[in-house]
Amino acid sequence: MRRKLTPYLLALPGWAWLALFFVVPLAGMISLSLTSGNVITGFTQTFNVGNYVEAITTYSEQLVRSLLYGLGATLICVAIGYPAAYWIAFHGGKHKSTYLLLILLPFFVSFVLRTISWKFTLSDNGVVLGTLKTIGLLPADFSVLNTAPAVVLGLAYNFLPFMVLPIYAVLERMDHRVVEAAHDLYASKLQAFLRVVLPISLPGVFAGGLMTFIPTTADYVNASVLGGPGNTMIGSIIKTQYLVNNDYPIAAAITFVLMAVLLIGIFSYARALGTERVMEVQAK
Amino acid sequence: MTSGLDTPTKAPAEVRAPTRPRRRVDWGKWFTWGVLAWLFAPITFMIAFSFNDIQGRHNVTWEGFTLKWYGQAFDHADLTQALLYTLAIGVLTMLIAGTIGSLLGLALGRHRFRGQGTTNLVMFAAICAPEVVLGAALLSLFLLVGIATGFVAILLAHVMFTVSFVAITVRARVITLDPNLEEAARDLGAGAWTTFRLVTLPMLLPAIMAGGLLAFALSIDDYIITSFVAGEVTTFPLWIWGATRVGIPPQVNVMGTLIFGVGVTLAIINVVVAKRRRS
Amino acid sequence: MRTNTLLRGMTQARYGRRDMLKLSAMAAAGLGLSACGVSGQKQEAVAADDFWQGKKETGSLRFANWPLYIDSKRTQLKQFTKETGIKVDYREDVQDIAAFAGKLQPQLANGDSTGYDMFVLTNGIELARFLALGYLAPLDHGRMPNFTDNVGDAYRNNSYDPGNKHTAPYASGITGIAYNPKYVDREITSIADLWDPKFKGKVGMMSDPQEIANFGLLLNGVNPAESTESDWQAAAEKLKQQRDDGIVRSYYAQDFVQPLTNGDVWLSMAWSGDIYQQNAEAGTDLKFVVPEEGATIWTDVMCVPTTSEAPVDALKLIDFLYRPEIAAGLTEYITYITPVPEAQEVLREQAQQASGGKREDLERLVESPLVFPAEEDYARLHNYVALEPGQEKSFTSKFHAVTQA
Numbered sequence: 002m003r004r005k006l007t008p009y010l011l012a013l014p015g016w017a018w019l020a021l022f023f024v025v026p027l028a029g030m031i032s033l034s035l036t037s038g039n040v041i042t043g044f045t046q047t048f049n050v051g052n053y054v055e056a057i058t059t060y061s062e063q064l065v066r067s068l069l070y071g072l073g074a075t076l077i078c079v080a081i082g083y084p085a086a087y088w089i090a091f092h093g094g095k096h097k098s099t100y101l102l103l104i105l106l107p108f109f110v111s112f113v114l115r116t117i118s119w120k121f122t123l124s125d126n127g128v129v130l131g132t133l134k135t136i137g138l139l140p141a142d143f144s145v146l147n148t149a150p151a152v153v154l155g156l157a158y159n160f161l162p163f164m165v166l167p168i169y170a171v172l173e174r175m176d177h178r179v180v181e182a183a184h185d186l187y188a189s190k191l192q193a194f195l196r197v198v199l200p201i202s203l204p205g206v207f208a209g210g211l212m213t214f215i216p217t218t219a220d221y222v223n224a225s226v227l228g229g230p231g232n233t234m235i236g237s238i239i240k241t242q243y244l245v246n247n248d249y250p251i252a253a254a255i256t257f258v259l260m261a262v263l264l265i266g267i268f269s270y271a272r273a274l275g276t277e278r279v280m281e282v283q284a285k
Numbered sequence: 286m287t288s289g290l291d292t293p294t295k296a297p298a299e300v301r302a303p304t305r306p307r308r309r310v311d312w313g314k315w316f317t318w319g320v321l322a323w324l325f326a327p328i329t330f331m332i333a334f335s336f337n338d339i340q341g342r343h344n345v346t347w348e349g350f351t352l353k354w355y356g357q358a359f360d361h362a363d364l365t366q367a368l369l370y371t372l373a374i375g376v377l378t379m380l381i382a383g384t385i386g387s388l389l390g391l392a393l394g395r396h397r398f399r400g401q402g403t404t405n406l407v408m409f410a411a412i413c414a415p416e417v418v419l420g421a422a423l424l425s426l427f428l429l430v431g432i433a434t435g436f437v438a439i440l441l442a443h444v445m446f447t448v449s450f451v452a453i454t455v456r457a458r459v460i461t462l463d464p465n466l467e468e469a470a471r472d473l474g475a476g477a478w479t480t481f482r483l484v485t486l487p488m489l490l491p492a493i494m495a496g497g498l499l500a501f502a503l504s505i506d507d508y509i510i511t512s513f514v515a516g517e518v519t520t521f522p523l524w525i526w527g528a529t530r531v532g533i534p535p536q537v538n539v540m541g542t543l544i545f546g547v548g549v550t551l552a553i554i555n556v557v558v559a560k561r562r563r564s
Numbered sequence: 565m566r567t568n569t570l571l572r573g574m575t576q577a578r579y580g581r582r583d584m585l586k587l588s589a590m591a592a593a594g595l596g597l598s599a600c601g602v603s604g605q606k607q608e609a610v611a612a613d614d615f616w617q618g619k620k621e622t623g624s625l626r627f628a629n630w631p632l633y634i635d636s637k638r639t640q641l642k643q644f645t646k647e648t649g650i651k652v653d654y655r656e657d658v659q660d661i662a663a664f665a666g667k668l669q670p671q672l673a674n675g676d677s678t679g680y681d682m683f684v685l686t687n688g689i690e691l692a693r694f695l696a697l698g699y700l701a702p703l704d705h706g707r708m709p710n711f712t713d714n715v716g717d718a719y720r721n722n723s724y725d726p727g728n729k730h731t732a733p734y735a736s737g738i739t740g741i742a743y744n745p746k747y748v749d750r751e752i753t754s755i756a757d758l759w760d761p762k763f764k765g766k767v768g769m770m771s772d773p774q775e776i777a778n779f780g781l782l783l784n785g786v787n788p789a790e791s792t793e794s795d796w797q798a799a800a801e802k803l804k805q806q807r808d809d810g811i812v813r814s815y816y817a818q819d820f821v822q823p824l825t826n827g828d829v830w831l832s833m834a835w836s837g838d839i840y841q842q843n844a845e846a847g848t849d850l851k852f853v854v855p856e857e858g859a860t861i862w863t864d865v866m867c868v869p870t871t872s873e874a875p876v877d878a879l880k881l882i883d884f885l886y887r888p889e890i891a892a893g894l895t896e897y898i899t900y901i902t903p904v905p906e907a908q909e910v911l912r913e914q915a916q917q918a919s920g921g922k923r924e925d926l927e928r929l930v931e932s933p934l935v936f937p938a939e940e941d942y943a944r945l946h947n948y949v950a951l952e953p954g955q956e957k958s959f960t961s962k963f964h965a966v967t968q969a
Contacts, residue, residue, distance in 0.1 A: 067292060118328070
């Protein structure tokens, strides 16, 4: 009897914490999104679906933009992270762990501080652009800060390791003799990569994509620091509605819509890439 | 930070493609170093500007070298206070999430029980859920129940979003443990608790430490969730965010540089120790 | 930091439909639990006598203010501590009035401490809301002799808090245009200059709905105080056109000074005092103008939340700041309009006793129409749009649509 109880006792504190402060709050948020009222009179439960209509009609532009920025940042991360992970895994030699460490090092600096450092680095007459302008490589009126590319690049910068690590983990565990076998069968380098390495590494790309796309889509720090007019992301709207306007029902409704859109995105992505098998990156 | 960087020993260096006789430009290497340069650009900027001898409030243009900000690192009382809050929350998160996360990981890795699948799903969802959603949901709950935001609320939130990371790290280690060792201990007459204390725990310790440190790192870095539930409390990232409006004092660069230095040192020690252990 | 083992663990588990069902059931249970609302946030108004009864000095005080609103050595606060023994924990936490008020709102509604015993708010939407909700303690004028003697007449009969029942002005200021002559090669004189395509991508605007609304209204020739909903719509359209033409670089809360200095922005909506301080502290040469279409005048007021833990100490500090020599010292640094007219005399005397550069600085300050405006100067300055209680959302959403697109 005691032995049977053990797992439940072990799991209980962690499980209860997650239930109380993760699952219940999500339910609470849904409940809040259906209330109506204002900050002075209070908010009462009226199952007011109109909040969702208002949230979607007012903020669809920011929502779509966030998805596009998140997608852009994820694609950049794949484009940059895959070759780097590939090179470290296959050609890093005995310095593999050092390279991996170097990829991780910038993350010992606070996320907010890193992003703000970019802002100063990218200033119109700052260290980078100023120098390039002085030596004539850039036109004098060139600017990056407060534009969409600045935001997307900032997002890619901040979440790159989330892409590199999973891809690296898969490539690293791969049996390199498989590639050799492909060569023995007269596959060209490109064919060997496309037919052998890439399919094996896809689960890593999937995991990386997930861990990049979700946080970048919902981020607002990069858009606030590096963006300009017309670059507002949905996270920013959520924060403003909750913390500045205290319009909780609309805020909760937008958050829920964001979550639903991301969930749908994840599942269709998983299906497109071969569903469940992708979910389990094989450990062995 | 620890176990993940170990290069698995089975990577067979000797069966790799034979080295090419011709010398070619190693584009992969150049590319990787380019990526690293990109990653380090703003960090270099931050470190350099911790030595900037500025007059006014704006630490943006280079005005000469000075060490004075290191001497005055704790001159901004509220910045120091914010850093202390961040460290306190980080340590408490590490302890609480480290403990309950390890227990959860142990249960998931070692036992089969009803609700296991659901627990896995909830953990997966908690890791994948965007921070804005976590922060907003928690704030919604606090509003509905009437809990005041502040220090305790931040701690609840941080344990919530880090506990799954700890559990998963520990679970992965539990799965790879050799059950024969524990069996052997029991055969030698050790009770369940003694076996756990003397055999299981020491073997799990690296994973527990790794999970705890990860929880600490995630906690001190968090801005988005904290901003929703912080109330009157200002943590280090929140303080920096506020200061962007008026000019970030060089002390922020100093503290950023110091934290970075500590992290780098720890990481290097880790790599060196891991290398020595292997050879 | 996310380790291999972590990733391995994360991606191993498989989930079935049954798990989903269980989870939904759990969520539904949670939903049932919390199918209640958030209670009303209005606090009962308290009479001044009731509020102050039994309140005692605590010896320490937490004060939130705008940045750049006292010198970095906190001279006046140190003097206050020396005289009264009350320690002041001064924080520059008011950087965006809407965000600051939004942060305090739930705590005040709950009747919890906000972490501040007194704070400064601007005479806009948020102050009106706090007053309507009964969040601000009534001031006991009997304990404020300096205030009663020295506050200027213009501040006794204000529209936002007649009779200063709950608020005492800290400073007033003007929202105008600042520009950096290093990049702008002509004199800037009007709001229309902010719409000049020549400055494409180099113009800064403010993100506060009330501030930005005023510039749109004034450009359209509308007096903000008499504006109607259709005027707001027209102003918002004008501002949208400015944004869509790519003229606006960014919408700033309070952080327009640094981009103006380093050239990311060439001209921007700005607060007068911030520009003067930047010039004085960093040796820059930024210019500030009151545009010909007119500009806005606002007042930042000190108030004590009902949940203050040290209201008596707060009241002492408020009264202390109304001594002419203290007000003069503050004005010398912050270069905004002081509610204590006598400060001008004090500064004039100080100027006569000083010599050289210091004397010049003080004389310029005393004669500056931006710091000590004459009657006729007020004619070009407008108040914020006065909003009826129900209009707040309609107003702010029109201008959020501009700044938060």
